[in-house]
Amino acid sequence: MDLKKNSVAAAIALATLYAGTAYAEGVVNIYTYRQPALIQPVLDAFTAETGIKTEVLFLDKGLEERVQSEGTNSPVDVIMTVDISRLTKAKEAGITQPLNDEIINANIPAEYRDPDGNWFGLTSRARVIYASKERVKDTAITYAELADPKWKGKICMRSGQHDYNLGLFSAAIAHWGPEKTEEWMKGLKANLGRKPDGGDRPQAGAIFAGECDIALGYTYYVGLMMTNDKEPQEKEWGNAINVIFPTFENGKTHVNVSGAALAKNAPNRDNAVKLLQFLASDEAQKLYAEKNFEYPVERGLEPSDVVKSFGTLNADTLPLADIAKFRKQASEMVDRVGLDDGPSS
């Protein structure tokens, strides 16, 4: 009796929940690590211009594994993600295919592209210092100075194992080598005001609360906080801080990207290429910049006024693909140093 009930239930499950196929004409299927809310305005503009509909599936982990397992039956055309490490991971997982497109290559500078054309950076964000307007008088702080004992007990940051910090630490290894970076990380740990946790925005909240004087965070969060009409508290956080662009010895600031790749088995390849071309176009780049306060990767395009008010970004020109190589090393270093244990131990 139970078995019969089970099979009926299973049949219902299959019949009623089958979401239908997404291989229709005039469609492009997207798997994304970015919140749909962030990319929807750009996708809507794409549909308005081309008539091609977009289907979006948001994943928070395991995107690469999913596409790998789906194999040749995979419905995905375009993979969108944040962070250079995920773009390189997609390439290594063999779920992307190279694309040599004149339009895209003309718009996106080489350091933001995979040398083989397997992925493209679309927007960039700088890993900067949030500094208390009230308590920090410095106008320039280098990355190296974050280990200076003068900041003891005054620095806040999110987990060192988060992609965003691993990106910065990988860049540090690329610039300084592993020994120097590990010494620096020990100094950074000693300077922490509290155990690393939360996202980038709560670090600004901690500065507002007086728990810390400076914090590591991405630029676009500051724009999002300052313009958050829904949460007045976040406006207070955003207005309590100044953005300082820290630099490596070459005088440049670490940036990371959000990007996209053409899926290896893309069933709607032509539409996918059109979408990628659109994402690299002036129109999409401007939309990204205005709505999300990110930096357009296309040269000559201006960021939004809010972002311009932070000062001028001098982005590091070290190719991102080179930085991504040190990610695992950076992650193990965070464990070894015990960065996430906070200042005490």
Next chain:
Amino acid sequence: MPAEAGLPARGLALPVRRAHHPWLRMGALVVCAIVLLPVFSLAYVALSGTGEDWPHLVRNVLPGASVTTFGLLAMVAVGTTTIGVASAWMMVAYEFPFRRTLSWALVLPLAVPAYLAAYAFAEFFHFSGPVQTFYRSLFGFQSARDYWFPDIRSTAGCALVLSSVLYPYVYLTTRIVFLMQGRNIADVARTLGARPGRVFWRVLLPVARPAIVAGVALVLMETINDIGAAEYLGVRTLTVAVYQTWLARGSLEGGAQIALIMLLLVFAILGAEQWARSNQRFHTGRATHMKAHPPRVALKGLRGPLATLLVALPVLLGFGIPVFVFGQYAMRRLDQFASSELASAFFNTVMTASITAVLTVSLALFLLNAARLVRSTDVAVTVRLASIGYALPGGILGLGLLFVLARFDNTLDSFMRAYFDRSTGLLLMGSAAGIVIACTIRFLALAEGAIRSGLEKLPGRLDEAARSLGRTPTQSAVSVLLPLLAPAILTAAVLVFVDTAKELSATILLRPFGFSTLATHVYENASRSQPQDGAAAALVIIATALVPVLVLSRALARDREATL
């Protein structure tokens, strides 16, 4: 079972002939094998690893993560036992204002997902939250450096969050025992002059021990598989280590290896539970006594309201704080409630959760019935094993299942192409069936645990009377046991429904295009660390889970009051 038909009537004292039930046995083993597929698939991944990460993990990651995990488990065990048992005891032993309301309100925190509770607690006890703001205004402090305040972003804070939303498991299992079984022995103790406190410590608590342990075992499995609360609060448990090894250290094999070693921990918990249950098993002599009701002592004077406050506290923590925090966010986003996406997410959630609940409860009934009738150790052990999926973190279990489902889909597709010239594509991955399968596997332990507890409280020979009258084992189980198990079955169905409605990690990984549940909808609009923009969906999750929880509370209450 035709072999059993036409058995001669027998005296009750004689044991019913042992049957081998080959089909039942085979069925149980096959179901268990299917349920364990994701675990096998993870084991395959783990074994394909080189183990090159282990020196690093052993030196720098696992010692700390183990200490944190054990500390967290210990604190949550103590927390949920204290809250769950104390409130169940207050409910059955004393009369105080709002007792009836609180008796169901105590179950409400079940509706709140731990990942949302963690966020709500962090906000509520944060510098700008109401608690610290009040504290500052009281003493005139200006900045966070002027005073000390306990940090919610700590192992203890995480234990508080998890205890506040998980104690209902202990409360539910314990209250039923206090209500069902306490009467006879408690009455005897009372007539011998024991005061209520003494009756509690010396009589009721030992009787309730198996139920308490069953509840705590569920709580501990939920604590082990939690990633949302621990990650958000910066508590680096073994589960966090699994994810970080997979995602940050780039080694899925290493993550799977840690996850499998964690399953050993789960075996220990299950073993302890089994031991506590078998060591002391009580069931009433007659089924009618199960609905008996011990008299309550009325608390006089200030003690009454004090009791009310005390029992209301866990509800305020586990339900009040999350609803307050997300309610505030939702108030600023009222337009979200009108979105058609929210409506379809709601529909999908109710559908998935209902189907999963029916499927899971049916499977649990089938497995327990098989274990009961076949009475061989291998079936009993296999059935216990089938529930370990619950202890795996949802995302990891989902990943193990993803490999299996995709392999199945692709194999079926190439078979169909080769022999029938038709493509079935991704049959399971392209539909929501994957979610139903994942949640069924994940939450089988819940249904199994709830129904097993109910089954153990029934006198052992109950259905044998029916069998002695010529019914087959299955017939007698259906006609005699099923009605008596109704409260346990309802409890099981509700627990599975609620947990499926809250499930995030496996759902987000296995769903097809265009299919959102309420839990995934929250995070499509908001990042993990900033769920304000998903506030409306978060509240709807809580409301959706609330309805069956209330139905359950009322049904259990009615069941009881009717026999007063």
